[in-house]
Amino acid sequence: xxxxxxxxxxxxxxxxxxxxxxxxxxxxxxxxxxxxxxxxxxxxxxxxxxxxxxxxxxxxxxxxxxxxxxxxxxxxxxxxxxxxxxxxxxxxxxxxxxxxxxxxxxxxxxxxxxxxxxxxxxxxxxxxxxxxxxxxxxxxxxxxxxxxxxxxxxxxxxxxxxxxxxxxxxxxxxxxxxxxxxxxxxxxxxxxxxxxxxxxxxxxxxxxxxxxxxxxxxxxxxxxxxxxxxxxxxxxxxxxxxxxxxxxxxxxxxxxxxxxxxxxxxxxxxxxxxxxxxxxxxxxxxxxxxxxxxxxxxxx
Numbered sequence: 001x002x003x004x005x006x007x008x009x010x011x012x013x014x015x016x017x018x019x020x021x022x023x024x025x026x027x028x029x030x031x032x033x034x035x036x037x038x039x040x041x042x043x044x045x046x047x048x049x050x051x052x053x054x055x056x057x058x059x060x061x062x063x064x065x066x067x068x069x070x071x072x073x074x075x076x077x078x079x080x081x082x083x084x085x086x087x088x089x090x091x092x093x094x095x096x097x098x099x100x101x102x103x104x105x106x107x108x109x110x111x112x113x114x115x116x117x118x119x120x121x122x123x124x125x126x127x128x129x130x131x132x133x134x135x136x137x138x139x140x141x142x143x144x145x146x147x148x149x150x151x152x153x154x155x156x157x158x159x160x161x162x163x164x165x166x167x168x169x170x171x172x173x174x175x176x177x178x179x180x181x182x183x184x185x186x187x188x189x190x191x192x193x194x195x196x197x198x199x200x201x202x203x204x205x206x207x208x209x210x211x212x213x214x215x216x217x218x219x220x221x222x223x224x225x226x227x228x229x230x231x232x233x234x235x236x237x238x239x240x241x242x243x244x245x246x247x248x249x250x251x252x253x254x255x256x257x258x259x260x261x262x263x264x265x266x267x268x269x270x271x272x273x274x275x276x277x278x279x280x281x282x283x284x285x286x287x288x289x290x291x292x293x294x295x296x297x298x299x300x
Contacts, residue, residue, distance in 0.1 A: 004076075006040035007069045009033055010048065014066050015093045015122075018056055067135065074279035090281040091120035097134070097142040101224055102268075103127040106243055107143055107289070114288050121281045134273050140282045141272040143289070145241075153271040156286055159293035162242050162265035165202065166254040170234035177257045178237070181206060181213050184258075188236035189215035193222040202239040204261040215239075243268075246299040268293065 012022040013033060023030040041048050048062035058066060070092070077091045098107040104127060111123050126132065132139055134153065148155050167177070178184055181204055191200045200220070201212040217236050221227055228245065231238035232253055238245075248254040270286045272278065292298060 002039075003043075006036045006043075008073055009036040010040055010062075011066065011069050011073050013037065013049070013056065014058060014062075019051070063136070063138070066138070071279070074281070077280070089120065090118045090279075090284050092279065092281050093122045093124070094281045094285060095124045095126070095139045096285070097126045097128065097132045097139050099143070099145060100127045100129050102145060102241075102243060103143065106293075110289065110292060114285055117288075118281065118284065123285075134271070140279065141270050141286065144269050144271055146266045146269075148269060148271060152274065154274050156270045156272075156290070157267050158270050158286070158290045159268040160265040161268050162262060163203070163239055164242060164245065164249075164256045164262060165237055165239050165258045166231060166245055166249065166256055167237045168232055168234040168253065169255055171231075171236060172255060172257075174234075177255075179258075181211070181258065181261055184213055184215050184237070188217040188219075190217055190227045190230050190236045190238045191215055191220045192224065192227065193220045203263045204258065205263045206261055210263055242299055 009022065009026075012025065013019060016022045016025060019030045019033045019037075023033045026033070037049065044065075046061045047059050048065060050057045050059060074092055077089075096107070096111075103125065108125060108127070111125055115121060115123050126139070131144075132142060134140075134142055143158070145161055165178075175187060178187055184202070189202070200216060201214050203210060203212050205211070219230065219235065221230070224240070224244070227238050228240060230236065231240070231245075232248065237257070245254055249256060270289065272282065
């Protein structure tokens with residue numbers, strides 16, 4: 001019992017970030033938490049955390065040990081929940097990563113609803129366009145768009161995303177709608193700046209093959225949200241994801257063009273590290289996202 005309590009304390013301290021926060025959550029003195037950590041490190045013969053007056057930092061060994069400890073604590077909670085009255089009950093801390101734009105519109109609004117349905121689960125949502133290291137940075141899962149390059153991760157398809165060429169009705173009234181891919185050369189195309197680490201090409205499908213068309217225009221920006229706003233304002237054509245512009249299309253603020261050349265959709269994926277048992281809180285969260293995205297009309 002003492003050994004497991006030490007592990008629980010280590011997981012709590014890592015999640016809360018300090019001895020005092022972990023102690024407050026458990027309702028004990030910080031000294032009690034400190035003694036448990038000391039006993040765990042002495043028993044293992046390795047330093048797990050570096051403690052200063054300002055912060056607590058995991059050592060390399062501590063970070064590696066934490067993942068196993070989190071799984072142990074989670075597995076016990078899942079086992080107890082499966083036989084307890086009241087059915088399945090998730091608990092623990094969930095860390096999720098998602099792309100900034102997509103996450104802001106289609107993950108962040110769902111987190112409070114999930115947390116309300118599972119009051120024993122706390123959630124940290126990290127919105128960033130960089131590719132996080134799930135294992136070394138302590139994330140339970142990440143939402144990603146498109147093909148996956150890391151074969152060491154397990155993926156779960158949450159939905160599909162297609163990209164469409166759109167324009168505001170005011171722009172089309174002035175310049176007309178392109179009816180061929182070659183016609184894009186005569187239009188003002190709102191593109192991502194080169195600093196965004198993407199080429200100025202839009203992808204379509206022609207004669208059964210996926211083709212990349214070089215485009216250009218009078219303005220460009222490294223922020224996709226700005227391109228979206230420029231397009232709404234009638235400044236040009238934009239090539240955007242349906243998750244971003246579906247509502248505008250349904251409301252008539254934007255109109256799709258070149259629909260017969262639309263490229264095949266790409267997947268909206270959840271990825272997580274390979275492990276024998278995925279924590280219940282992660283499974284429930286991913287099921288919640290998948291169910292929500294599958295609702296008729298959600299993307300509008």
